[in-house]
Amino acid sequence: xxxxxxxxxxxxxxxxxxxIRAAGxxxxxxxxxEADFANVRYLSEYWPTFESAGxxxxxxxxxxxxxxxxxxxxxxxxxxxxxxxMMVEYRESADPEYPGIPVADYARVAKMAxxxxxxxxxxxxxxxxxxxxxxxSLQREFPGTELVKADDTLVSxxxxxxxxxxxxxxxxxxxSEQAIDAILGEIKPGMTELQVIGxxxxxxxxxxxxxxxxxxxxxxxxxxxxxxxxxxxNKIKRNExxxxxxxxxxxxxxxxxGVPCSIGKLPPRKRRLVEFGLEAHLKTxxxxxxxxxxxxVVREYEAFVEQRGFRQNMLYGPCHGxxxxxVERPWLESTSAYTLQxxxxxxxxxxxxxxxxxxxxxxxxxxxxTGVERLSKKFQRMVEL
Numbered sequence: 001x002x003x004x005x006x007x008x009x010x011x012x013x014x015x016x017x018x019x020i021r022a023a024g025x026x027x028x029x030x031x032x033x034e035a036d037f038a039n040v041r042y043l044s045e046y047w048p049t050f051e052s053a054g055x056x057x058x059x060x061x062x063x064x065x066x067x068x069x070x071x072x073x074x075x076x077x078x079x080x081x082x083x084x085x086m087m088v089e090y091r092e093s094a095d096p097e098y099p100g101i102p103v104a105d106y107a108r109v110a111k112m113a114x115x116x117x118x119x120x121x122x123x124x125x126x127x128x129x130x131x132x133x134x135x136x137s138l139q140r141e142f143p144g145t146e147l148v149k150a151d152d153t154l155v156s157x158x159x160x161x162x163x164x165x166x167x168x169x170x171x172x173x174x175x176s177e178q179a180i181d182a183i184l185g186e187i188k189p190g191m192t193e194l195q196v197i198g199x200x201x202x203x204x205x206x207x208x209x210x211x212x213x214x215x216x217x218x219x220x221x222x223x224x225x226x227x228x229x230x231x232x233x234n235k236i237k238r239n240e241x242x243x244x245x246x247x248x249x250x251x252x253x254x255x256x257x258g259v260p261c262s263i264g265k266l267p268p269r270k271r272r273l274v275e276f277g278l279e280a281h282l283k284t285x286x287x288x289x290x291x292x293x294x295x296x297v298v299r300e301y302e303a304f305v306e307q308r309g310f311r312q313n314m315l316y317g318p319c320h321g322x323x324x325x326x327v328e329r330p331w332l333e334s335t336s337a338y339t340l341q342x343x344x345x346x347x348x349x350x351x352x353x354x355x356x357x358x359x360x361x362x363x364x365x366x367x368x369x370t371g372v373e374r375l376s377k378k379f380q381r382m383v384e385l
Contacts, residue, residue: 002171002208002251004045004164009080012043012157013063019153020059026119027058027110028150031126031134038324039126039154040065041252046079050092052131055081058113066090066109069098085109089133106141123150155329159321160343165253166366169323169345172213172255173364173375175248179203180257180379183218183246187385189238189263193218193231196244204248213247213254214326217360224260225358227315227351238264241274241357247326254326256347257376258362261383273352274359275382276310281350281361282380284318288346290369294336302334313352322347322364340367345375 020028032040033052040046040053044065051068053075065081068090075084085104088097110119119142124130127149138147161169179200186199196218204212218231224243236242240262247256260274283304287297301318305311319332322345330338332346343366350361364375374380 002168002210004168004251006080008162008164009043009045013057015157016043016057016154017059019156020057020123020150023123023150023153025059025121025123025148025150025153026117027056027114028123028125028153029134029138030055030057030154031124031130033129036126036129036325038158038252038328042154042158042324044079044081045252046075046081047252048090049074052090052134054090054134056109056113058117061113061115061117064109064113066104068092069096069101069103083112085112089131089137106138110142119145121146121148123148123153125151125154127151158323158328159330160341161323161345161366162343165323166343166345168251168253169255169364170375172209172248172250172253173257175204175207175209175250176213176246176255176257177376177378178207179246179248180244180259183244184261184383184385187236187242187263189236191236192233193220193223193236194233196236197231200244200246204246207248209248209250210252211249213249213256214245216247217243217245217258219243222356225353225356227353227358236263238262239266241266241270241359243358243360245360245362252324254322254324255364255375256322256326256362257379258349258360259379259383260359260361261385263385265384270354270357271382273310273313273354273357276308277350277352277359277361278380278382279308280305280310280318280352281348281363284348284350285365285372285374288319288340288365288367289371290340290342290367292340294330294332294338294340295334297340298332298334298336310352313354315351315353317350319346319348321345342367342369346372 030039054066057063245258321328365372
């Protein structure tokens with residue numbers, strides 16, 4: 001079954017409440033929206049659509065799912081948290097007024113979760129995506145309550161993946177490979193980038209994915225230089241770098257497989273950078289293992305790139321966390337102040353660019369005591385069709 005077992009959600013709430021107490025908080029409000037759904041879905045399995053959502057979790061007591069006024073039946077059918085409150089602060093961005101629909105306020109939500117216990121210190125999770133209507137309402141309704149940024153109370157739980165989470169991510173990577181296989185079998189000069197992505201979407205849903213893991217990429221030619229972009233009506237050409245980044249989502253968990261390929265031979269200068277990108281990508285695997293200082297991985301990777309003479313071609317690197325979101329904490333950066341731990345999951349993200357093109361090798365890994373387990377192995381080679 002492509003889902004986290006119900007019992008594991010109960011364990012997550014219990015661990016989260018322990019972190020809330022350890023942080024000296026009376027409760028935490030975790031926020032999510034349709035695009036960045038992870039905090040709420042991690043705690044409840046509820047996945048907001050159009051509207052946003054929150055979970056109010058007391059240090060002691062029972063959590064409450066907060067939804068917008070249109071989602072009551074949907075939430076009742078999906079949420080593993082039985083107590084649900086509707087609030088206008090979580091409505092869709094068109095700001096409908098919903099006359100005649102009874103809605104709650106934060107005071108009622110706090111009473112549902114905490115009874116009559118005082119709320120002196122409230123942690124906020126999802127701080128970077130929390131909208132002003134939510135924040136202003138909290139200030140207005142709880143004037144004597146201290147509001148504290150508290151993302152670490154939940155992020156610390158999401159960083160190390162359980163066996164069930166690993167299983168879902170492996171399935172997501174398998175589906176991504178199937179989608180790329182289909183693309184390589186069907187892609188032709190003259191197709192648009194969007195038509196290529198249509199092949200991937202078909203395969204993701206056909207093979208058990210619940211959604212794309214991220215905005216799917218297919219770029220050809222100069223567009224491959226874009227680190228972040230979207231596919232267009234640009235047509236596929238021979239003897240050009242074609243960049244594929246395909247990710248499926250299974251049971252809430254994302255994947256991404258990045259492969260530069262071509263139809264026909266690449267010019268030598270382009271092939272050289274693509275081949276070095278793969279070499280640097282594989283080098284990153286060698287540098288990672290449980291117990292190693294994260295910043296040292298970055299320093300060793302950058303020194304390798306510098307030594308080989310490609311530092312000017314590197315935008316960033318080499319890894320970021322992956323899980324429910326295709327990009328999530330932690331990042332591997334030269335300023336990182338943590339050690340790699342077993343069952344951390346990273347997206348090894350190797351991006352280089354030349355004057356008029358770019359390339360990206362991407363794959364997920366699970367950190368082990370002695371190295372990493374690759375979540376996809378199939379396309380770790382030059383692909384010239």
